[in-house]
Amino acid sequence: MIDIPSFVLALGVGNIAFAVLMAGYTHGAAPSPGLRLWMWARFGIGLCQLLGWSRPYLDMPALNGVEGASWILAISLEVAAYCIFFGFERWQRVLVPVSALALAVVLAAGSAGAPVPYLTALVAGVVALFAAAMASILLRPRRRASLLQRIIGVNDAVFAVSVVVWAVGCLDSEGPPGQCTAQEYAYMAGYLLMIVNGFGFLLLCKEKDDAEMARLATTDSLTGLPNRHAFLERAEHARQAALRQRQPLALAMMDIDHFKQINDRFGHATGDEALVVFARTLRETLRAHETVGRLGGEEFAMVLPGTDLSGAVQAAERLRQAVREAMVITSVTPYTMTVSIGVVVLDPNETLGMGLARADHALYAAKSGGRDRVEVGRPQQQRA
Structure with missing residues (x-):
């Protein structure tokens, strides 16, 4: 008791x-x-x-x-x-x-x-x-x-x-x-x-x-997207899963066009707002199993598991069009952004870093070709 x-x-x-x-x-x-x-x-x-x-x-x-x-x-x-x-x-x-x-x-x-x-x-x-x-x-x-x-x-x-x-x-x-x-x-x-x-x-x-x-x-404080370290870690996991499942894996590098001009013309607060609007557009456009991250500044990257080159280009075009339709509110007039995108499909024998480098070269080609466009990277064997 x-x-x-x-x-x-x-x-x-x-x-x-x-x-x-x-x-x-x-x-x-x-x-x-x-x-x-x-x-x-x-x-x-x-x-x-x-x-x-x-x-x-x-x-x-x-x-x-x-x-x-x-x-x-x-x-x-x-x-x-x-x-x-x-x-x-x-x-x-x-x-x-x-x-x-x-x-x-x-x-x-x-x-x-x-x-x-x-x-x-x-x-x-x-x-x-x-x-x-x-x-x-x-x-x-x-x-x-x-x-x-x-x-x-x-x-x-x-x-x-x-x-x-x-x-x-x-x-x-x-x-x-x-x-x-x-x-x-x-x-x-x-x-x-x-x-x-x-x-x-x-x-x-x-x-x-x-x-x-x-x-x-693991999160970028401004945009809420995965930061560089978190994105690279998730992308590497996606690459290994793609190898095990023998599925294609697409990569894309993206850059907001004339971002420096946004800061110079409207101020850094508007530049930050442009990054937030761009990140929100990314989240709304991409599918649930796709990963996007901010690598730094106005540079972003995304991983599209199970997507071949044709599907990756279509996804990039949807994103490019969605960014054109997004509006950034400024102290003067609303601003419309554009984005340049470089797309590649990772080769089975290619490392993640090599694939991102090819996508970055494709991004540079998109900017050199007039911006606001999607450019496909050359296959690995054609780069020497």
Whole structure:
């Protein structure tokens, strides 16, 4: 038999300790609204548990309603923290009215002098509902969840089920609340929730920060396209896959025509806007399995897996026409860009660097031939 009061005291102290450690961990770091809100939720849950531990000793009936309302507020903050962390935009429309309704019901029941078992069951039911909401956020099938998310989500689900069983047990007049096995299981699940979610949320934040650092290391900050290093890495993987599957692989080098004149005439801010518009046009024109990256300045490259020379030229022409139709807003008049493109199909015995060099020569030929055109690179054996 578990010593329930001592267990509740340990849970309360543990949750408050987690909140204090979290405050120390985040002090001086970049502000994270989700993490800050989660910290206050842990602190609030700890206070609720300390209230529950002290209630028998203080003999103040008013504490029943206060404790229940505090549980609603604390668990609502924790759900809000997960919503913010995972980027839900309209979570307030659901969570705020549901929390307000639950809070009003609990306060009304406490003011009306509802028996402790029934008030406890009511609060436990609301806590179980919010725990189930957190589990659904972490385990939702629409997005790919990491193993860490699944572990935390399953823990939330187990806690929700345990609390529901406890709530039903509290309504059973035959067994004294506080001594039933269901309550012991609920507190054990609460202990696991404190440990798993305490460390788990920190690890989720670190996982998110690591993913953001990886994204920044591989993404061009202006256009959002893969940077030179990331593009070359993906292109090399595409080359090796093409060799294994014995499929053609097309490469293209692209350059915005007269880009220096855009900067000189309209300013560098307009030049940056032209690069952004060009990158957006690339993303909208190319197919999902094709990769495009910014190599530097106004120079871009793309890889077209499974595409022969004829298909690559058609894709380049579609892109060239789409760029002509894109408008760059300037301080004077809208500006229409053009692009020159060099296209090659990689030879099986050719390295990626050699193929890009041939595409670059074709790009130079397109610029020399008048710009705003697609030029096909000469086969490797004809270059000596």
